Amino acid sequence: MIKRNKLREYVSWYLLLLIPLVGTLVFNVYPLIQTVMDSFENMKGMFIGLVNYQILWEDDTFRQSVVNTLYMAVLGVCFNVPIAFVIATMLNSVPVAKNVYKVVFLLPMIMSMITVATLFKYLMMPGEEGVLNFLLEKIGLGPFNFLNDPATSRESLIVMVVWKGMGYNIILFFAGLQAVQRELYEAAKIDGANEWKQWLYITIPSMKSSFTFVIITSAIAALKRFTDVYAISGETGNPAGSLNTIMLYVYRNSFSTLNYKDLGKASSASVVLFIIILLITLLNFKLTGSDNTETRLPRRRRRSLK
Amino acid sequence: MKKTKRILAILLAAAMLVPMTVGCSNSGEAEGGTSGGGTADGGSGAKPVVRMVVPGISEQSTTDPISGLTSLGLGDFEKFLEEKIPDVDINLISIPWDGWIQKIEAMSTANEMDVAFFTNQVAVPDWYMDLTPYLEKDPDVNFDNLSEWFLEPAVHYTTYKSFNYPEATGKVYGLPLTMACNSIVYDKQLFEDWGVEEPQPDDTMDDLIAKAAQMTGTNPKTGKTNYGAYATSMWMEWYAISYDAVKPYSSDTMMLNELDMDEYVNYIKDSDEVLNYFKGMETIVANSPEGIATSTGAEKFYTEDNDIAINFDTNTVSSSVMKYIYAEKTDVTERFIPITIPTGENGQQGFPEFFRLAINKGANDPDTAWKVVKSVVTNKEIVDFYLTNYASDKISALRDTEGMSMYDYEYNKVRHEKQMSSVFITDDYWTWRTPLQEVNNLVVSKEITPEEARTKFYEGVETWVNNTKAQLGQ
Numbered sequence: 001m002i003k004r005n006k007l008r009e010y011v012s013w014y015l016l017l018l019i020p021l022v023g024t025l026v027f028n029v030y031p032l033i034q035t036v037m038d039s040f041e042n043m044k045g046m047f048i049g050l051v052n053y054q055i056l057w058e059d060d061t062f063r064q065s066v067v068n069t070l071y072m073a074v075l076g077v078c079f080n081v082p083i084a085f086v087i088a089t090m091l092n093s094v095p096v097a098k099n100v101y102k103v104v105f106l107l108p109m110i111m112s113m114i115t116v117a118t119l120f121k122y123l124m125m126p127g128e129e130g131v132l133n134f135l136l137e138k139i140g141l142g143p144f145n146f147l148n149d150p151a152t153s154r155e156s157l158i159v160m161v162v163w164k165g166m167g168y169n170i171i172l173f174f175a176g177l178q179a180v181q182r183e184l185y186e187a188a189k190i191d192g193a194n195e196w197k198q199w200l201y202i203t204i205p206s207m208k209s210s211f212t213f214v215i216i217t218s219a220i221a222a223l224k225r226f227t228d229v230y231a232i233s234g235e236t237g238n239p240a241g242s243l244n245t246i247m248l249y250v251y252r253n254s255f256s257t258l259n260y261k262d263l264g265k266a267s268s269a270s271v272v273l274f275i276i277i278l279l280i281t282l283l284n285f286k287l288t289g290s291d292n293t294e295t296r297l298p299r300r301r302r303r304s305l306k
Numbered sequence: 307m308k309k310t311k312r313i314l315a316i317l318l319a320a321a322m323l324v325p326m327t328v329g330c331s332n333s334g335e336a337e338g339g340t341s342g343g344g345t346a347d348g349g350s351g352a353k354p355v356v357r358m359v360v361p362g363i364s365e366q367s368t369t370d371p372i373s374g375l376t377s378l379g380l381g382d383f384e385k386f387l388e389e390k391i392p393d394v395d396i397n398l399i400s401i402p403w404d405g406w407i408q409k410i411e412a413m414s415t416a417n418e419m420d421v422a423f424f425t426n427q428v429a430v431p432d433w434y435m436d437l438t439p440y441l442e443k444d445p446d447v448n449f450d451n452l453s454e455w456f457l458e459p460a461v462h463y464t465t466y467k468s469f470n471y472p473e474a475t476g477k478v479y480g481l482p483l484t485m486a487c488n489s490i491v492y493d494k495q496l497f498e499d500w501g502v503e504e505p506q507p508d509d510t511m512d513d514l515i516a517k518a519a520q521m522t523g524t525n526p527k528t529g530k531t532n533y534g535a536y537a538t539s540m541w542m543e544w545y546a547i548s549y550d551a552v553k554p555y556s557s558d559t560m561m562l563n564e565l566d567m568d569e570y571v572n573y574i575k576d577s578d579e580v581l582n583y584f585k586g587m588e589t590i591v592a593n594s595p596e597g598i599a600t601s602t603g604a605e606k607f608y609t610e611d612n613d614i615a616i617n618f619d620t621n622t623v624s625s626s627v628m629k630y631i632y633a634e635k636t637d638v639t640e641r642f643i644p645i646t647i648p649t650g651e652n653g654q655q656g657f658p659e660f661f662r663l664a665i666n667k668g669a670n671d672p673d674t675a676w677k678v679v680k681s682v683v684t685n686k687e688i689v690d691f692y693l694t695n696y697a698s699d700k701i702s703a704l705r706d707t708e709g710m711s712m713y714d715y716e717y718n719k720v721r722h723e724k725q726m727s728s729v730f731i732t733d734d735y736w737t738w739r740t741p742l743q744e745v746n747n748l749v750v751s752k753e754i755t756p757e758e759a760r761t762k763f764y765e766g767v768e769t770w771v772n773n774t775k776a777q778l779g780q
Contacts, residue, residue, distance in 0.1 A: 121600060
């Protein structure tokens with residue numbers, strides 16, 4: 001009798017879970033499976049094996065897009081995460097007007113990427129028309145081509161991306177900082193630790209789970225970079241393909257009205273991106289120790305406890 | 307409480323599943339409708355219904371903030387069509403230009419439309435019906451009189467030809483409604499300031515570019531910085547035709563493995579025409595503002611402060627200049643003058659784009675849909691209405707344009723004359739178009755010399771051909 005009641009309870013929960021499960025199956029799993037299948041087919045749906053992957057392997061444009069994607073992802077995360085954390089720490093220490101500062105840092109995040117990209121395109125216009133060049137000229141520097149020079153376009157884009165995206169990470173870090181036990185700081189103060197040592201030996205270690213989450217989500221978002229590069233360069237990835245990312249490559253080969261549509265190639269590029277994101281996520285978990293290995297007992301010890 | 311939770315769970319699950327099953331059954335009904343014939347509203351005896359998709363028309367009338375020109379809304383076009391084709395109930399469905407091809411594809415698959423457009427998409431055999439059976443027996447529009455209805459280039463491009471679907475070679479998936487005719491626009495004021503002769507009708511691309519190159523620097527009259535030219539990588543590949551750098555291709559079978567590699571690929575390696583094309587493009591880029599790589603730098607074009615002498619960005623300026631002409635903004639049109647794209651020695655130029663009206667494979671009533679298609683594309687009033695209100699950068703594909711109000715404008719007559727004789731006629735251009743687009747991205751970014759560009763173009767074409775052969779199993 002008790003077992004039947006339990007079963008009924010479980011069935012209710014599973015029925016409730018059916019809703020998001022069906023959504024996930026329909027909108028995530030099925031498209032993923034279909035994409036993998038498409039990657040082995042040509043335009044007419046004929047199976048061609050690994051031909052699309054071979055084409056991808058030999059395609060300089062795709063290789064460039066992978067390099068650009070990884071480079072901008074590393075650069076973006078390396079700047080975004082520490083800057084966001086430092087600002088969050090400062091925000092946490094401010095005695096008054098915390099909410100005002102939170103709004104100020106969050107405002108870029110709520111602006112649409114197209115608006116931000118248009119803004120930065122004109123801020124960074126080459127020559128005297130660009131606001132940045134106008135200001136730099138006053139102090140005897142420039143003019144620079146920023147987004148129009150392949151040598152500086154990726155870095156200029158990352159400035160824009162960090163400006164826009166760090167508000168979200170600031171809020172996440174700020175929330176994480178609230179969970180750090182106050183007693184630790186008090187104890188450290190009693191022991192004579194200054195603020196810098198408290199920050200280094202208490203704050204940062206206590207924020208490990210926040211760092212893991214922020215790094216992983218930032219990395220995934222960076223690897224799927226599309227809207228910002230499309231807003232700046234259109235589907236060309238100009239200048240000279242320096243802003244060409246894997247997602248832009250996929251878009252150009254599947255949705256572009258100007259380009260030859262090659263769904264097989266686009267699907268295989270999507271699968272490659274999926275694998276890259278998966279590997280980097282697993283690597284992130286390993287490096288940040290979030291696979292729980294350090295909390296598990298050694299196997300011999302676990303057996304003896306049984 | 308547990309019972310309530312269980313009931314709630316069942317209700318929520320059902321709420322999720324019911325819409326999905328309803329969606330599936332709807333597409334089933336549409337397929338049944340095709341075989342059964344009749345009207346979309348269940349055969350009540352009313353007029354037959356045809357659902358027609360038109361991209362880029364807004365639901366309401368809009369006024370362009372720059373030209374002041376009013377574009378009519380979707381309802382106005384629907385009303386006009388029903389006046390001209392009174393025995394059919396035409397339901398227009400508007401979709402935005404952004405992603406229009408994917409939307410057409412999705413709507414075709416879901417049988418949500420009967421009639422729609424296509425341009426040069428190779429996948430049309432998957433979406434649309436072959437109109438050959440209609441063209442073989444229709445008394446009004448048929449294979450025997452197509453050349454009487456439409457211009458020769460338009461007739462050529464009604465026949466489907468693609469390397470990807472050689473089995474569909476020769477089929478007809480749509481009838482032409484519009485024809486592209488892009489323009490280059492120059493600033494007469496700057497020509498006068500610099501004392502450079504204005505473009506002449508028989509100027510070649512090199513002549514135009516040479517004129518542009520004379521106007522980069524400090525304007526002798528105003529003292530402001532001027533740029534002789536402006537272009538973006540988008541559509542730049544079509545100037546290759548004006549240099550005879552690319553060749554028209556003709557095939558009865560469209561089997562890629564029959565392509566003569568020496569004639570259509572290897573020639574690029576040593577071609578003077580290809581080299582001259584890249585030299586021309588390099589000169590345009592050298593005389594353009596720095597921002598052309600990201601399509602910035604021409605924001606002041608059409609304004610008092612314009613600093614660009616010749617705008618070669620035909621994709622952008624073609625429709626905007628026509629809007630000013632139709633709005634009779636003489637303060638703009640007397641200064642910014644459009645010209646057609648120069649031809650090469652082969653007498654050809656431009657982008658062979660034809661908007662063709664087609665019947666969806668799963669159309670509810672194909673016979674009525676055919677009636678709508680042939681009526682729309684051959685009725686001068688309908689074509690005129692559509693072009694004037696919704697597609698001002700295009701011109702008519704009809705041979706006889708007598709009485710069409712758009713040809714009251716002198717420049718449209720010039721465009722029509724030009725297209726009658728100089729449209730690039732080819733059975734395929736994808737072999738060279740995609741590789742050329744990629745090379746031009748490097749050209750506008752000043753990352754490549756003309757000689758390197760030619761080598762890269764050759765490698766790109768060769769790779770495209772070999773990759774496509776591998777994908778097609780040829």
